[in-house]
Amino acid sequence: MTNIALEVKDLVKTFALDGTTINAVDHVSFQVKSGEFVALVGPSGSGKTTMLSILAALLSPTSGQVLIDGQDLAQMNEKRRVQLRREKIGFTFQSNNLIPFLTAQENVDLMLRLNGQANKAGRVRSAEILSRLGLNDRLHNLPAQLSGGQQQRVAIARALIHNPAVVLADEPTASLDTERAYQVVETFANLVHENNRAGIIVTHDLRLCQYVDRVLQMQDGKLVRILENKKEIVELARATVH
Amino acid sequence: MKNLFLAFYLALKEVFRNRGRFLLVSLVIALITLLVLFIAALGEGLANGNRQYVANLDAQLIVFLEKSDYSISASRLETNTARTVRRVDGVADAGPIYTSNTEIVSLQEPLKVSMLGAEAGRPGMPVILEGRDFRGGEAREVVIDRNVAVRSGIQVGDEIEIRSTQGVEDEFFTLKVVGLVDGQSYFFQPTIFVPAATWEKIRPQSEADLNSDTPYPNILAVELSDPSQIDAIQARLISDVPNIEVTTIVTTINNIPGYLAQQGTVQTQGFFTLLIGVLVIGGFFQIQILQKVPQIGVLKAIGSSNGVVGWAAVIQIIVVTAIGVAIGGVFTYLFSLALPPTIPFVFNGDRSLIAIALLLFIGPLGGMVSIIYAVRIEPLKALRLG
Numbered sequence: 001m002t003n004i005a006l007e008v009k010d011l012v013k014t015f016a017l018d019g020t021t022i023n024a025v026d027h028v029s030f031q032v033k034s035g036e037f038v039a040l041v042g043p044s045g046s047g048k049t050t051m052l053s054i055l056a057a058l059l060s061p062t063s064g065q066v067l068i069d070g071q072d073l074a075q076m077n078e079k080r081r082v083q084l085r086r087e088k089i090g091f092t093f094q095s096n097n098l099i100p101f102l103t104a105q106e107n108v109d110l111m112l113r114l115n116g117q118a119n120k121a122g123r124v125r126s127a128e129i130l131s132r133l134g135l136n137d138r139l140h141n142l143p144a145q146l147s148g149g150q151q152q153r154v155a156i157a158r159a160l161i162h163n164p165a166v167v168l169a170d171e172p173t174a175s176l177d178t179e180r181a182y183q184v185v186e187t188f189a190n191l192v193h194e195n196n197r198a199g200i201i202v203t204h205d206l207r208l209c210q211y212v213d214r215v216l217q218m219q220d221g222k223l224v225r226i227l228e229n230k231k232e233i234v235e236l237a238r239a240t241v242h
Numbered sequence: 243m244k245n246l247f248l249a250f251y252l253a254l255k256e257v258f259r260n261r262g263r264f265l266l267v268s269l270v271i272a273l274i275t276l277l278v279l280f281i282a283a284l285g286e287g288l289a290n291g292n293r294q295y296v297a298n299l300d301a302q303l304i305v306f307l308e309k310s311d312y313s314i315s316a317s318r319l320e321t322n323t324a325r326t327v328r329r330v331d332g333v334a335d336a337g338p339i340y341t342s343n344t345e346i347v348s349l350q351e352p353l354k355v356s357m358l359g360a361e362a363g364r365p366g367m368p369v370i371l372e373g374r375d376f377r378g379g380e381a382r383e384v385v386i387d388r389n390v391a392v393r394s395g396i397q398v399g400d401e402i403e404i405r406s407t408q409g410v411e412d413e414f415f416t417l418k419v420v421g422l423v424d425g426q427s428y429f430f431q432p433t434i435f436v437p438a439a440t441w442e443k444i445r446p447q448s449e450a451d452l453n454s455d456t457p458y459p460n461i462l463a464v465e466l467s468d469p470s471q472i473d474a475i476q477a478r479l480i481s482d483v484p485n486i487e488v489t490t491i492v493t494t495i496n497n498i499p500g501y502l503a504q505q506g507t508v509q510t511q512g513f514f515t516l517l518i519g520v521l522v523i524g525g526f527f528q529i530q531i532l533q534k535v536p537q538i539g540v541l542k543a544i545g546s547s548n549g550v551v552g553w554a555a556v557i558q559i560i561v562v563t564a565i566g567v568a569i570g571g572v573f574t575y576l577f578s579l580a581l582p583p584t585i586p587f588v589f590n591g592d593r594s595l596i597a598i599a600l601l602l603f604i605g606p607l608g609g610m611v612s613i614i615y616a617v618r619i620e621p622l623k624a625l626r627l628g
Contacts, residue, residue, distance in 0.1 A: 058543060058622050079547075085621075086545025099252075099537060101259035113248055114545050142259070158544070 004067075005165045005198030006032040006055065011064035013050055013221075024050040025061070026221035032214075034165070037192045037199040039209045042218035048202045049170065051218065055200065056089060056168050057081040069165040086114050090159030090167040090197070092188075094174045097155040098143040104130060104154045105139040111162045122161075129157045133187060149180035156188050160195055167192060169201040173208060185211045210237035248546070249553030256554075257561055264558075267526050268566035274519040275570020275601050276577065278512055279589070282597040283578065285508035287586030288430075292504070293495040295358070295428035301365040301463035302472055304494045305336070308485045312497040314341055318458045319486070326483050327462055332475040334467045337364030338459030340438055342445040343431065347414070348403035349394050356428040357404070359441030365463035367435065373398040373421035380439045385421035389432035392583050398422055404434075409449040417444075429498070430586070464488075512597065516604055523608030527559055531612040535619055542621035552617045556606060559613070563605025567598060 013025040024047045032038050040048050053059035054066060057073050066073045068088050076084065085091075090111075098107045108126040112118045130139055133153040143151055152172050159167050169188065173181035185201065189211040192199035201212065209215050215233055217225035227233050257264045290297075296304075305327055310317035319338070327336040340359030345352050360367040362375035368385075376383035386396060396402055400419045405412055417436065426433045436444065442457035466475055472490070479488045489497075496502055531538070538551055578589050588594075606613075 053622060056543065058620075082542075082545055082547050085543065089545075091540075091544050093540060093543075095536075097540065099541065101256040106255070111544065113251065116244055 003034040004031050005034045005036075005069060006200070007065075007067040008055070009065040009067075011051070011054065011066065012062045013047075013054060013059070014062045023221045025054065027064075028218075028221075028223045029064075030216055030223065030226070032166070032198040032200060034198050035193055035196040036214065037189045037201070037212045038214045038216060039212040040200055040202045040216050040218065041204065041206055041209065043204065045220075046218040047221040048204075048218055050221075052168055052170055052200070052202045055166070056091065057085050086111075087162070088165045090162070090164040092152065092155040092159050092167075092169045092172045094171040098151055098158075100143050103140045103142055104135060104146065104150075107143070107154055108157045108161050111158050115162050117162065126157065126161055129161060129191075130154065132191075133157055147180075148175050149184060152176065152180075152184045153187065156184070156191065160191055160197065163195065163197075165198060167197050167199045169199070171203055172201065173203065173205065178207075181205070181208065182211075206239075207237050209233050245547060245549040246553055249550050249557055252541075252550070253554040253557035253561065257558060264562050265565075267523075268562050268569060270522060270526075271519065271563055271566025271601075271605070272570035272573060274515065274522065275567045275598075276573045278515045278519070278597050278601055279570065279574040279594055280577070280587075281508060281512045281515060282593045283574070283587050283589045284585075285505060285512065286588040286593045288504055288508065289501070290425075290588055291427045291430040291586045292498055292501050295356075295368075295426045295433060296491060296495050296498070298368065298425055299365060299463045299491060300369075300465060301337070301491070302466045302469045303464040303476055303479070303488050303490060305462035305464055305479065305483070306487045306489070308487050310487065312487065312489050312493055313499070314460050314494070314497075315499070317460050319460070319462065321456060321458060323483065323486065324459065324462055327464060327479065327486075330475070330479055330482050332467055332471055332478060334465045335365055336462045336464045337361050337366035338438060338457075339366040339461050339463055340441045340445075340457055341428070341460050342441065343429075344404045344406050344434075344444070344446065346390070346394065346396075346402050346434075347405045348401070349396075352405075353390065353394050354431055355390060356431045356433045357441065357445060358428065358433055358435050359438045359445075359457060359459075360435055361438060365465045368423040368426055370421040371424050373419070376420050376435070376437050376440075378437050378439075380443065381437055382415070382417050382440060383420045383437070384417040385423055385435040386419055387426040387433040388422060388424045389427060389583070390434060391422060393432065404444065406444055406446040408447050409452055413444075415444040461494075516600055519601065520604045520608040523559070523563065523605050524611055525608075527555070527609040527612040528615065531555070531616050534616075538616055538619045539621055542619065548617045551619075552613055555609065555613045555616045559605045559609035560602075563602060566605075567601045570601070571598065 008028060008030050011025050011028045015022045015024055042048050054061050105126055109118055109123060112122040127139060135150060135153055138146060138150060173184055185208045215227040216223055227236060306312055306317040307319050324336050324338050327333055337360060342357045344357040345354050376385055390396060396419055398419050401416055402419060403414055403416050405414050438457045442455060476488050541551060578587050581587050
């Protein structure tokens with residue numbers, strides 16, 4: 001039986017700007033299953049980041065519903081939302097991803113500390129996942145001693161270490177060159193699949209879509225296109241490359 | 243509790259990994275501490291120099307001449323007042339105190355001292371630490387304060403020569419040092435004690451005063467049988483003994499000329515130094531928090547509560563301030579060792595402890611704005627939307 005990790009129902013988010021109402025997210029509905037890696041794409045201003053902020057329980061929608069692991073965000077107070085972010089969601093951000101005064105392993109362990117799981121077994125697990133990401137000789141390096149790609153891989157490890165229901169990535173390859181961007185997203189996709197998590201990556205770089213299972217394309221706040229066919233997705237990515 | 247542990251972890255990791263930067267801030271706090279403690283110790287030293295003898299009196303009340311406004315130098319009592327006061331119910335003893343200044347000239351560098359007349363064994367005469375009390379009458383004997391001994395090298399058994407201007411002539415008197423007392427500065431000068439009759443003979447005096455051999459005490463130090471009855475005995479003294487006014491030791495100290503003005507000046511300096519400390523610490527931590535906005539946004543986005551972020555900021559400020567105050571305290575102590583004894587510098591008073599407590603408090607106070615700012619940072623700052 002497939003497990004729905006994330007469900008979005010008729011989501012609306014409006015902003016008032018200089019007396020004008022802007023529909024940043026306009027009646028959007030979709031689901032993401034556990035083990036599924038989805039790309040949320042679209043041009044600048046299409047509503048991707050607003051959508052991600054709502055999914056991450058950082059922003060309240062104007063109307064509609066978001067359910068993460070069956071729990072309705074609208075029914076939660078701020079304290080409960082903080083707890084949900086800590087327990088059910090994994091994050092990677094575009095930049096300023098890591099805490100600069102913690103080493104790579106300490107950054108990953110931070111999620112375990114937040115969830116009260118900072119023990120020897122947790123540290124072994126964080127070392128394992130970092131090794132899996134090719135960072136076994138960088139465990140004790142500070143972020144400033146790591147390359148951009150290495151930092152993103154540490155962020156991916158941090159996003160997955162506490163086994164969240166949903167993993168969200170906000171333009172995780174924006175500061176990377178093409179080759180490293182491919183490596184990071186491929187690794188991300190593999191880990192999402194292996195760990196049976198629901199992954200959503202927000203990107204404007206359609207070339208990265210070759211690693212995802214489904215593409216949700218937004219424009220002017222609306223979900224205008226859904227690509228589920230692997231062939232169509234690969235063609236979309238290739239078309240961008242050429 | 244989990245939040246507090248995590249806050250400690252984050253705060254201490256950041257301080258340790260950026261120890262150079264935080265040490266610089268601690269050094270700035272150390273310098274402020276040095277300044278505040280120096281002012282506090284100087285204030286304590288100056289206050290001591292002014293009030294020490296009066297503050298250490300083995301008495302609870304002081305008797306002045308009526309309408310002298312509790313001014314020691316303006317008060318001059320009748321010679322029989324002491325006997326009258328001793329007869330008042332509730333008075334255990336009363337000792338006359340005679341005040342004057344003179345100069346010890348039998349030294350390479352003459353030393354100005356307060357010369358106090360007192361009666362051995364009565365209130366007003368300090369406890370002898372070394373040697374013995376002087377004999378009464380006109381004995382040419384003197385008991386010196388340890389401060390005189392430290393500054394001059396005079397020891398018990400030595401003879402000293404003092405110079406007093408009497409009429410229009412400088413007169414010289416030789417006194418034998420028979421005892422040593424401690425902590426008896428008066429009117430910013432170390433003190434020597436002589437018997438009343440001797441005091442009258444050797445004190446500086448005008449031509450008119452030379453005609454009289456009767457010593458008139460400035461004040462009486464009154465020891466009570468039951469100090470808890472101080473108000474009742476004070477009222478009884480005023481009603482039973484003519485031509486006097488009576489007050490407490492504290493009022494007497496506050497009426498020493500210049501004492502309150504001097505202490506007010508020192509305290510104002512201390513206050514403004516603390517204020518500068520608050521602004522410096524506040525400014526540093528505010529700038530630091532502004533630099534850390536994305537980092538705090540990430541912490542909140544991944545599930546750190548406001549409690550963790552707020553406590554981490556508080557702990558960091560307390561740690562950095564405490565280190566700065568500790569370094570500043572050590573600096574001040576070392577500094578005090580290098581100061582000559584002529585500089586009134588007392589490092590162990592309540593004032594220094596209060597200054598340290600205030601210095602520890604100004605860190606969190608100065609950082610208050612930055613703490614509030616940190617707690618209010620939106621987790622959206624971690625995303626581009628912020």
